[in-house]
Amino acid sequence: MGIAALAWSTAALADYRVTCESRDNRYQRCPLNQPGYVTMHRQLSNARCRKGRDWDYDRREIWVDDGCRAEFNVATYGHEHHRGSSHGGSSRHDDHKDAKVAAGVLVGAAVLGALIHNANKHDAKYDDEGYQGARHNSYVPAWMVGTFTGYNPIHNASIRMTISRDGEMTAVADGQTLRGWVNGGELHVGSEVFTISQSRDGFVTSQVGDRHNQVHYHRTR
Structure with missing residues (x-):
């Protein structure tokens, strides 16, 4: 599909x-x-x-x-259909499948190019007054907050993702909207979980269980 x-x-x-x-x-x-x-x-x-x-x-x-x-x-x-779909009426099975495919649009493409890790080994969260200790799972570091763009070559789709300081995530790909949240330093989209690694100009998302499924996001603001 x-x-x-x-x-x-x-x-x-x-x-x-x-x-x-x-x-x-x-x-x-x-x-x-x-x-x-x-x-x-x-x-x-x-x-x-x-x-x-x-x-x-x-x-x-x-x-x-x-x-x-x-x-x-x-x-x-979750999601619900709100435009005419080329495959007709939806069912709970179709909705689940669509959600999986849509999650793939966000994070399911193997992106060429190596991840540039932050050379500074010091954990910057300890310098952030918003970080309150080890139990603060919902903490979102400043480098994750903002608007970023990525590209999925498999679906030929550009992705625009915004993460709020409170951890809520909204992404738009090919006119479709996907929502999720950041917790424990990971991105959660429905039942799927993705690690987020800082890069020189943004971050890289990697699917838990399949580290080759990555998308590199660049900060736009």
Whole structure:
């Protein structure tokens, strides 16, 4: 199936809400039904709930500490067809297949050229006031934040990706939009996970389980 046959827009496939409470100021973990992009919906405690300090999350759970109690939104990004598709009506099976192909548009091409690693071995995150320690999985370093462009030679598609400081990712390829999130230094697109490695002028995404699946992104702003 070619990229032109895909006709879909992003939507929240499985939004849900989790309440997590630090009782007696103790550390508490609350499991996630599905991994997703987590934001605080409503603080319920008098104690402060500061992301990275009093709460954070990863693919498995939300944690709270120091008396923080809050409701959290979890967004798992899916898609729905919103234009006429060349393959007619969609089914849940087709949607799943389309999502896989669309994820491939973003990160499924082997890009020529070697990755230029940052020669500075010092981890810059320790110089960033936004980094709050080892449990701050949702931390996004400054070099990941911004708008980047890449190219997929297999589908002959240019990709424009934007990553926010809060870790939300939006990418547009051939007029189609894909959403995901950064957590634990990795890019999550539905059920797929990709490492992100800094390069001289942007970064390279590599699919977990297939390191040859890479796309080199260059910063545009």
